[in-house]
């Protein structure tokens with residue numbers, strides 16, 4: 028079949044900044060063109076989860092129901108698909124959790140006085156976390172913070188018992204998990220066990236594998252990710268609503284542009300502090316710039332957008348294009364979702380791609396190791412490199428597109444509590460009341476990546492459809508950036524909401540789509556949902572709520588881990604445009620149907636925005652009916 032992208036610029040991803048995309052075409056190969064060259068179909072052998080490569084008798088191509096096309100060892104398609112699914116969950120969990128551990132280490136250094144650059148910014152949250160660790164949370168802050176640091180690090184290597192934050196889930200959910208034997212012990216232990224189970228010749232029952240994948244995923248959602256979010260909030264501040272700007276138009280012609288890309292906010296926070304240092308500003312001025320302009324990409328961007336209002340230059344699919352503006356002096360990258368090609372694109376300009384993590388180097392990039400005990404010092408080194416590149420900027424190559432969009436971000440669960448819950452009652456009760464009386468039909472989360480293989484604007488179209496149906500939408504990750512670009516993260520976008528949702532939004536002055544942060548911040552959604560259960564009137568467990576999640580353009584393995592912990596927690600998740608196990612009907616049916624009986628929530632797949640919307644609206648209506656509030 029002919030590749031679908033015949034014309035150069037047909038895909039929605041190239042259209043985001045088409046003018047920039049056109050300038051780089053023919054110069055360096057970029058992702059949309061690679062899609063074009065390869066044809067629009069990914070590897071047919073591997074797609075759908077039934078390519079088995081866990082041993083050297085294969086790789087085996089397995090076809091469901093065909094005896095001769097089982098693995099050499101006899102593995103069925105269901106086993107292989109479940110095993111691959113489990114491995115994706117383990118990889119995703121490891122990524123979020125190693126990020127969490129990294130922050131726990133920064134936290135440890137900070138509270139033990141080994142770095143002076145950071146401090147405790149949210150004491151209330153520190154005490155809350157201490158409470159869940161079973162500590163005497165009324166102790167003086169300094170002493171308590173040290174104990175929290177040790178406890179946080181121990182959550183990763185814990186061998187027995189339960190992760191501390193499991194206790195934050197609704198009582199009924201905890202009981203269900205205990206009965207099913209899926210309560211995670213230590214984060215690392217669950218990841219290791221998942222990898223062990225899925226090596227050749229261990230767990231070979233798809234049901235057992237898939238159930239175990241939930242235990243691993245829960246270690247992400249209620250463990251690694253939640254620790255990352257909470258410790259980052261304690262250290263860098265819990266987000267509050269703020270105004271900011273997104274899209275490539277945030278780059279500045281007269282400043283040293285530094286993009287921060289990846290996931291961990293530590294480096295970006297240090298860069299933000301260093302960029303305000305008078306000495307650094309002076310150095311920038313010396314080379315003819317007005318100062319340093321920081322802009323985010325991917326989830327590092329979401330982290331500093333949420334807490335500091337630092338603009339976002341782009342989502343995952345815009346990373347190469349940010350460099351193709353010719354206006355970026357340095358792209359500083361930490362971990363995850365950094366395309367190797369950024370180094371190649373940068374080499375066509377004066378731009379430095381600077382890796383800073385000791386876990387992630389890229390061929391062709393510059394490596395400046397980050398000293399976690401002196402973050403701001405390291406940040407200054409990075410900025411000096413960027414400043415040194417400014418005079419080398421080729422004005423003929425510079426093109427900053429005019430596109431930018433105003434957004435309101437910073438909706439931590441605490442903030443939502445305050446805004447939608449009412450200033451004096453600090454509970455989700457008023458939100459629940461609006462759901463019960465039908466003004467708000469339900470809540471939907473649109474999360475996860477954007478993906479060069481998806482040619483439509485699924486995120487924004489879906490968000491518009493949901494809010495028009497009076498569903499309050501929360502977003503994280505690159506889905507948030509993608510929806511932000513379309514203007515849905517501003518209070519004015521309330522005009523696109525259905526009448527009754529609009530009334531509620533206008534009364535509190537908030538946008539119809541609430542930006543809750545980065546991918547690890549999906550843990551905020553778990554807590555928000557739990558608070559909705561606790562506020563009463565909407566059932567006793569997460570699977571009772573008229574709430575649903577989706578990742579319409581998932582790309583990273585991390586998205587699979589996230590989806591699986593939501594399903595395991597009782598929230599239905601719709602994935603698209605394809606599903607990782609779909610070549611095994613048996614394994615897929617188990618996730619799509621049996622999981623509903625086991626966890627109270629199924630996985631679902633949808634192909635395009637209207638399919639997503641229909642499924643999500645129907646599921647929310649079904650929950651309302653079960654609750655008896657469908658009148």
Ligand code: CUV
Pocket residue numbers: 289290325326343363364475476477503504505506545546547582583585586
């Ligand atoms: Ni963690 S995981 S592309 S940056 S959301 Fe963006 Fe978000 Fe997916 Fe990566």
